[in-house]
Amino acid sequence: MPRTTRPLSGHPVMITGAASGIGRGLAQLLSRRGSPVAIADIDADGLKQTAAGLSGPVLTRVLDVADAADQLAFADEVRAWLPAPLAAVFNNAGVAVSSSVLDAVPADDEWLRRINFDGVVNGTRAFLPILVEQNSGAIVNTSSVFGLAGMPYQSAYCGAKFAVRGFTDALRQELRGTGVSAVTVHPGGIKTNIARNGRVRKDPEGKGRTHEQMAAEFEAIAMTTPEKAAEIICRGVERGKARILVGPDAYLFDILTRVSPTHYFDVLAVVMGAARGRAAKGAGR
Numbered sequence: 001m002p003r004t005t006r007p008l009s010g011h012p013v014m015i016t017g018a019a020s021g022i023g024r025g026l027a028q029l030l031s032r033r034g035s036p037v038a039i040a041d042i043d044a045d046g047l048k049q050t051a052a053g054l055s056g057p058v059l060t061r062v063l064d065v066a067d068a069a070d071q072l073a074f075a076d077e078v079r080a081w082l083p084a085p086l087a088a089v090f091n092n093a094g095v096a097v098s099s100s101v102l103d104a105v106p107a108d109d110e111w112l113r114r115i116n117f118d119g120v121v122n123g124t125r126a127f128l129p130i131l132v133e134q135n136s137g138a139i140v141n142t143s144s145v146f147g148l149a150g151m152p153y154q155s156a157y158c159g160a161k162f163a164v165r166g167f168t169d170a171l172r173q174e175l176r177g178t179g180v181s182a183v184t185v186h187p188g189g190i191k192t193n194i195a196r197n198g199r200v201r202k203d204p205e206g207k208g209r210t211h212e213q214m215a216a217e218f219e220a221i222a223m224t225t226p227e228k229a230a231e232i233i234c235r236g237v238e239r240g241k242a243r244i245l246v247g248p249d250a251y252l253f254d255i256l257t258r259v260s261p262t263h264y265f266d267v268l269a270v271v272m273g274a275a276r277g278r279a280a281k282g283a284g285r
């Protein structure tokens with residue numbers, strides 16, 4: 001079946017998690033290209049900063065994506081604000097937790113699940129009716145390469161990101177034959193605040209690293225900038241892709257999990273160990 005192309009430039013979009021990282025990158029890119037942007041985040045100050053850097057029409061909304069009722073209220077506000085059909089809904093907000101399963105703190109895992117999975121479901125349910133009424137537009141849900149591969153000390157994150165992938169794939173089948181699409185985004189490592197803002201009670205690898213050191217290590221090995229990630233995501237949506245891999249490392253995860261669904265980590269552990277070694281050398285450690 002030929003893919004439907006979906007121009008984004010100049011068309012209104014909604015983005016959650018727009019106060020930082022990939023969400024901010026998407027808002028900046030699309031606003032620069034003439035799109036009116038409705039942007040939401042739980043971080044009011046960060047959201048203000050994003051909005052201050054945009055030149056076109058913008059609707060800002062402080063929102064906890066885990067709050068289903070507030071997502072519905074926000075969707076009503078966006079509907080009333082829309083100057084033209086809504087081209088895309090980016091359910092992008094997310095957080096990180098790093099812990100072994102043995103040491104997992106249930107409240108941390110619950111916090112992550114409520115944002116990374118329920119937040120995506122809430123956003124989809126709230127905004128899908130707008131797209132279905134128009135019979136156009138894309139629901140773009142952010143999973144991760146950790147939604148392709150299970151990684152140690154990332155059980156809550158992987159659980160939520162695999163769930164985003166399953167939920168979005170199921171939605172895609174329901175939307176077959178309509179003008180609305182469902183897209184899953186699988187970023188590799190992107191240099192954002194995600195590790196710094198995540199919850200870590202102790203170094204799960206037992207190396208005694210502080211949260212700050214672990215965040216710095218993540219940022220050193222992450223291969224892609226949020227601006228580049230935003231470009232790749234927008235290009236993928238515009239080309240009508242159902243699944244968007246972001247960054248060269250995302251392609252490696254994709255290939256390895258296809259070729260060796262049970263042994264991919266044998267290779268990933270070596271590749272990631274080498275990347276960490278290079279990063280530590282670069283930092284003079």
Ligand SMILES: NC(=O)c1ccc[n+]([C@@H]2O[C@H](COP(=O)([O-])OP(=O)(O)OC[C@H]3O[C@@H](n4cnc5c(N)ncnc54)[C@H](O)[C@@H]3O)[C@@H](O)[C@H]2O)c1
Pocket residue numbers: 016017018019020021022023040041042043046063064065066092093094095115142143144145146186187188189190191192193194195197222226
């Ligand atoms: N950075 C990476 O390497 C990477 C890799 C794969 C997937 N992702 C995913 O990309 C998405 C964006 O993350 P990022 O890397 O830009 O991180 P980031 O921390 O820079 O941005 C995440 C944004 O989400 C917001 N947020 C957190 N909780 C929220 C809530 N309850 N309601 C509304 N907003 C909330 C934060 O305030 C922040 O502005 C996330 O879903 C993340 O899981 C990131």
